Amino acid sequence: MLTKRIIPCLDIKDGRTVKGVNFVDLRDAGDPVALASAYAEQGADELVFLDISATQEQRKTFASLVKEIARHINIPFTVGGGISSVEDVAPLLEAGADKVSINSSAVRNPQLINELSKAFGAQCIVLAIDARKIDNAWIVHTHGGKNSTDKKLFTWAKEGQDRGAGEILFTSMDHDGTKNGFAIDPLSKLHALLTIPVIASGGAGSMGHFADVFALAKADAALAASVFHFGEIQIPELKTFLKNHNIPVRL
Amino acid sequence: MKVILLKYNAGNIQSVSYALERLGVDFEITDDVETIQAADKVIFPGVGEASTTMAYLKNNKLDQVIRDLKQPVLGICLGMQLMCKHSEENDTPCLGIFDEGVRKFKASTEFKVPHMGWNNLTLTDSWPEKPLENNSVYFVHSYYVPVNQFTTAVSDYIVPFSAAMKKDNFYAVQFHPEKSAQAGEQILKSFLEV
Known part of the structure; x- marks a missing residue:
């Protein structure tokens, strides 16, 4: 049986993990390769690395980091941040990344999804969507949530699928950082709307939230950052908890 | 032992090579026919689309080379599909080592396609070996x-x-054994030991 995926997300700047990471038994929590290895050891099913570099110079550091990650990690990983063309993607996949995620650049230029899907295959194109609910509509935002757009979550997700995305990574900005649970309603709608996998992001605070997002919203995967980085939730315990709630996981 | 990773327009050659590095295996990435034929083991990776990869193999005369290999050959993902007779992906005739057709999964909201993630194995023969029963890959x-x-x-x-x-x-x-944590490493190792 296909299992539900647990995906820690690491923010990278200038080749180092950012945000306070407080990971048990890790000598250098700023070292993405060490942190990623620890997660792989613990049973993470995939990893996501988001490049939040501000400069061109820092971006180059990221590309060489991808190679180091691929050398050391024996599970699949996605990289994202600042990708806006076929030329941006080729070196990342060649360096060993399994998938790339695109966000703002796809909103600006939806044709990018078709181009990437055609060039590299749908399976490695993740369309990341950040949205928040405004006047009863889920409005897509870009640039880390700073800019609102005229796109709506559900039509944009469907369009992304039709254009050739292989997965949708939906982050509810209303839930992100609250630790009050995932956005069950819009995630359920995405599940009922799409025929490609959906990764839920934003709001993880407890093990029960993961059980809910899989059992109620039928998400294919759940992504979280701080609850894992600060050791509030340990992946082996989380997986045992999910198994005990009859959710298929890889142990 | 000489291990060859077959070089062609497949997407996961780098990942497979890293996995072999982690196992401490000496190997060469090549499309040189004589080197391939002289190898003890050949790994035939694969990520991509069936018709373009088959066309590449044919144009480089690698299709017949692969069919004629006598040493152990391991096809991975698209590599396995290309070893079959025919693929529904763009109606592509393949290598025909396995007299079987490759079909497309029917996508639905309940069953998303691609089939993406970790799923368990039920073993029905002596390879992969028993310890991998029920492992997820x-x-x-x-x-x-x-x-x-x-x-x-x-x-x-x-x-x-x-x-x-x-x-x-x-x-x-x-x-993808190269992405399947310890279970995948075990499969690669067991192939290298046959």
Whole structure:
């Protein structure tokens, strides 16, 4: 049986993990390769690395980091941040990344999804969507949530699928950082709307939230950052908890 | 032992090479026919689309080279599909080592396609070996090979399908051992030890 995926997300700047990471038994929590290895050891099913570099110079550091990650990690990983063309993607996949995620650049230029899907295959194109609910509509935002757009979550997700995305990574900005649970309603709608996998992001605070997002919203995967980085939730315990709630996981 | 990773327009050559590095295996990435023929083991990776990769193999005369290999050959993912007779992906005639057709998964809201993630193996033959029974391995694919006489491991998604196959010196896996944590490493090792 296909299992539900647990995906820690690491923010990278200038080749180092950012945000306070407080990971048990890790000598250098700023070292993405060490942190990623620890997660792989613990049973993470995939990893996501988001490049939040501000400069061109820092971006180059990221590309060489991808190679180091691929050398050391024996599970699949996605990289994202600042990708806006076929030329941006080729070196990342060649360096060993399994998938790339695109966000703002796809909103600006939806044709990018078709181009990437055609060039590299749908399976490695993740369309990341950040949205928040405004006047009863889920409005897509870009640039880390700073800019609102005229796109709506559900039509944009469907369009992304039709254009050739292989997965949708939906982050509810209303839930992100609250630790009050995932956005069950819009995630359920995405599940009922799409025929490609959906990764839920934003709001993880407890093990029960993961059980809910899989059992109620039928998400294919759940992504979280701080609850894992600060050791509030340990992946082996989380997986045992999910198994005990009859959710298929890889142990 | 000389291990060859077959070089062609497949997407996961780098990942497979890193996995072999982690196992401490000496290997060479090449499309040189004589070197391939002289190898003890040949790994035939694969991520991509069936018709373009088959066209590349044909244009470089690698199709017949692969068919004629007598040493153990391991096909991975698209590599396994290309070892079959025909693929529904752009109606592509393939190598025909396994006399089977490759079919497309029917996507629905309940069963998303690609089949992406970790799924468990039910073993039906001596390779992969018993310790891997019920282990989960990582899959990413939209096409599958139905269960057939060559199937040695079965996974289930929408329908039971071939997760691994074997015929004479040809070994094949639909999943990605290079991305399947310890279980994947074990599979690669067991192939290198046959």
